[in-house]
Amino acid sequence: MKKHLHHLATILILHLFGCVNPELTPRTNPRFSVAFIQEIDESGAQFAANVYDFGSEEILEYGFLYSTHWNPRPPYAEELKQTGKPEKYFVLKAEHSMAKGEIYYVVAYVKTLSGVVYSEPHRFVSKGAVGFIFEKFDYAQPVFFGDTVDVYGENLSSVIANYKVTFQGEEARVIEVQKHFFKFIIPDFQNFDRYSEPDVFRISMEIVDKEMEMNVLMPFREPEFAEMAIQQIDYRGTVEILGDYLVDPNLVVTLSPQPSEYPIRGTVTLVSADRNKIVFKPNPVYAGEENVVELEIRGKKYNLGSGVFTYNPTEIDPGQHIVTRYGDQFSITGKNINYAAPYYHKGVLNGKTYEINYEQSNSETLSLRFVTQGYLFDRINEFRIQTFANVSQNSATIELTDPDIPFLRKPIPSIALAEYLQYGNMTSFEGKGYALGNKEIFEVDVASRSMTPLRALQLGTYRLSFTFSAAHGENWYLGGGQTTDLNPSNRAFFVFNLRSGEIRRLPDLPLDQRNPMLVHVVNEHLYVEGGHTPERGEDHRQRYKFDIRSEKWVRLPDKEEGRMVVGRTVPFTFNGRHLAFGEPDGTGDEHSGLFEFDLTTERWNLVKRFSDIGRVGVKTDEVFIVGNKAVLMGIEIFVLDLESMEMSQVTNLSHPSYLTCEFLRVMAFMANGKIYAWDCNETFWEIDPERFDNW
Structure with a gap:
């Protein structure tokens, strides 16, 4: 290393003056100056000073101050110091806090009991310094925001402004500087x-021009969660989590x-968060029967489980x-x-749960409607949520005013009713219905809402359809139809x-007919009048009496x-009339008409024709009589007043498709003043004539 010696052209002598109290012996200050600066290189710079007069007071400390400021003074100057009294000539080396190429100023100083005396400043250009040498960190574990970290090392700057520290990219405040930390x-x-x-x-x-990363x-300190009872909240309510060290600006x-298989982000709104x-x-919208809460605090996940909160029941x-x-x-009010997710609510109708077809909702009102969906209803229903x-x-009481409501669904789960009843027959007897479908005879019990297979016609054919039926007292006569x-x-x-x-077989029919x-x-006579021939489907016009x-x-x-x-x-x-x-x-x-049978001629006489009902006419096996009115079920339902002979159509049916699902026949019977019709699928509908809008 090449050494440079700088001789001062002029020795600067600093005369210092101070206020002193009157005393017997006058007090004198030390007199000294910076003699020279030498060995300016990458390791630092060496400063020397001459002492001309030690003064009258005891010297406690001496040294140099250097800074980029033209007049170095604490606290913005670096300090090189020794305790005690100096020699007439003293030298100290600065090894840190000097950036290469920067202009610095240095002063010598002497400290006595009365104060500090400084020399005139001297200017030099730095070539750098050894600078800060890191040794270790010292801190109390675990750490948290606001905790203090001690950094130990050598060649530390004594000027706090020379320090720049960042922690995870955020500037950290330096609060104290000592010689070794x-x-x-x-x-x-x-x-x-x-x-x-x-x-x-x-x-x-970063200390002056030396940076370490x-x-x-x-x-880091883990969050601490307080033990809390499960919180009961309303929908749109808030949940609290208490503890310590919970703060995180990026809390999730x-x-x-x-x-559910996966946690869902965006399922909560953060209201507030502090320590x-x-x-x-x-x-x-993401409510569950159980709701597992997971927190992400300071980059770590904490599963609090499902015991944090639960929703209050809807009432x-x-x-x-x-x-x-x-x-x-x-x-329904409650x-x-x-209302954000009304589909989570289900209806409990007469003790059975079903899906709600909701329309709209708020926190106190749920608007919905009943739909088929395979569920059954009574006229008066108990409804819960x-x-x-x-x-x-x-519970709320819901009264349905419709004439027709779904009454019995899929009564025999092991079979499809459409495979049996599509082209069969039905009759009514003592509060029950009886059906012939594909050789099988079924009983429909309204009281128990059940359907039971009873007997089968002993025929070798695989399928039987378009049979006829006629009830007489407790006997039901069945026959004819098509086979395979x-x-x-x-x-x-x-x-x-x-x-x-x-069941008993009677003498066979004397003719072939398809329908x-x-x-x-x-x-005590059964009449068969007309029918379609098997070959051409024309009316054979034959009439027989059994x-x-x-x-x-x-x-x-x-x-x-x-x-x-x-x-x-x-x-x-009706009233003894056939x-x-x-x-x-x-x-x-x-158009179809009302006819009366003449017992003498065994022929039919027209009473009145009705244009409303159409030419297809009635599609059930019975005309259902309630009082003096006849219920005629064709493509629509009509009510015929048998006294006034006035006919009108029923227009307030809720589900009239059971009238049109099969063109030729409607499977229906009457029990206890109500009609029960099959919808060609798996449901029987109850029809109450007294609720017809034209009754």
Whole structure:
């Protein structure tokens, strides 16, 4: 290293003056100056001073101050010092806090009991210095925001302004500087890196022109969670988490509604968060029966489980009686309705749970409507709300004003009713319905809402359809129809006792026909009048009478005209009169009419024609009589007043598709003043004539 010697052109002598109290011996100050600066190189600079007069007071300390300021003084100057009294000539070397190429100023100083005396400043250009040498960090574990970290090392600057420290990219405040260490405060930084090693932080230290950057393993304090009881909240309510060391500017609260496979971000709104309390509002769109809370604090995840909070049950306001139509929207009022996600609510109708077809909602009102969805209804229904496992304590009464409501669904789960009933027959007897479908006889019990297979017609054919039926007392006469045999016409004829369940085969039909047109019983005689031929489907016009007592067939004169229009004529009895609705003896080109049977001529006489019901006419096996009114079920339902002979259409049906699902027949029976119709699928509908809008 090349040494440079700088001789001062002029020795600067600093005369110092001070205020002194009057005393016997005058006080004198030391007199000295900077003699020279030598060995200016990359290791630092050496300063020398001459002392001309030590003065009259004891010298406590001496040395040099240097700085980029033209007049170095504490606290913005670096200090080189020794204790005690100096020699006439003293030398000290500065090894830090000098940036290469910068202009610095140096002064010598002497400290006595009375104060500090400085020399005139001297200017020089630095070539650098050894600078700061790091040794270690010292801190109390674990650390937290605001904690103090001690940094030990050599060649530390004594000027606090020369220090710049960053912790995870955030500036840390240096609060103290000593000869062998300095202190800084851990800042409230934000960027905890969840993808790097935990508790490893990037620390950068810059002292004058020397900078160090390192990744330091520094265990950070874990959050502490207070033990709390499960919080009961309303939808849109808030949840509190208490504890200590919870603060994190990038706090993430995640909710996992259970059952669920994955946590869902965005399921909460953070209301507030500080060191001791976190308040968040769960999003009710993601509500669950159990709600697992997971926090991400300072880059680490903490699963608090499902014991943090649960939702209060939804409750119905008591005393509500709602009158509505099936399929119409109605509203239930209550408390704590999840209007953000009303689909979480289910209805409990008469003790059975089903999905709500909701329309709109707010926190106190749930608007919904009943839809089929395979659920059954009563006229007066008890309705509760179920939310997850909680069922409301209160219930509302819902009265359906529709004539028709779903009554019995999938009564025999092991079979598909459409495979049996599509082209069968039904009759009514003592509060029950009986159906013939594909050789099988079924009983439909309205009281128990059940359907039971009873007997089967003993026929070798695989399938039987378009049979006729006629009820007489407790006996039900069945026969005819189409089969799957090579000869498609069925001549087999049976009687089934509706009370005992016994079945007996009677003498076969004397003719082949594919589809009957009119079968009725009068005075112990069963009449078969007309039907479609197997070959061409035309009306064969033949008429036969079966004597029920002698069990013999007798042929009667043929019909005068063959029916040209598809449809049946359905018989019934009213006030001792034997009536039928349809077209028993004509072509069917005219509208259906009401006819009365003449016991003497065994022919039908027209009472009145009705244009409203159309030419297809009635599609059930019975005309249902309630008081003096006849219920006619065709493509629509009509009510015929049998006294005034006025007819009108029913227009307030909720589900009239059971009338049109099969073109030729509607499977229906009557029990206890109500009609029960099959919808060609898996449901029987209850029809209450007294609720018809034209009743």
